[in-house]
Amino acid sequence: MAPGRTLGRDLALPLGTVGAALLVTALMLTGGSAPAPVALAAFLLLTVAFSALARPVVVPAVALVSWLFYDGFVLNGHSDLAFRAQDRTSLLMLLLAAAAGACGAAAVRAVRRRSAR
Template sequence: MFPVTAPHRPAPPLGPSRPTRPRITRFPQVGRRSTRPPHRVPTDRTLARDLALPLGAVGAALLVTALMLTGGTAHAPAALALFALLTVAVALRARPALVPVAALVSWMFYDGFVLHQRSELAFHAPDRTSLLVLLLAGVVGAGCAAAVRAVRRFRLPR
């Protein structure tokens, strides 16, 4: 009744409609130097730099807790020195753009829990002085970290 073969044209093959050309492999040229420097990953891209600010905030919260438990909040200058040391430590590891934020976080914990003890922030003379001290501590820490990085970069063989 019906023929076994179909009377129509076969379907086109799947894939590109135009003929493909073979790929030409480029081999490095011997004797010529590349003008581009080799790609190097910066050594300052570490997890410590990314986590310095959150760990600094946790450190400030733990420092406030320890000061409140030991009664150290009565000695505001000593507590400010501890917060300045914490800010320097955070600034040594943090990215330079985040150093003012780290100093501000330290100041907020110091001002809210050590000076005013009810988590209230104010901007009177002692508050401004402590903010200035913590900002200067952050700048000192960031400057020391930049100097260390510059010395390491200068001493590396090229």
């Protein structure tokens, strides 16, 4: 694997954390006017993108970081974490988004390997 490809895979978690923090900041600057489903959709897209870059072992951590920011700042506010039904549902959705991103990236890598032969 080329060095440039491994660097992106190594930095996916820290960059995902920065991305989630910037997304929360952007949502807070709008005055919290974004509805929770819209914010969740933004976090889902962010999670898919960074999970596609990450090493498979780090993918659950990418989803967990996204959930911590979403649940703590968007859903519950004031950095409070909760485990009500909507909190658990958002965690499940973010984990599924991370799995989808990782599976998509693995499929692309498999196609590239097959076409390189």
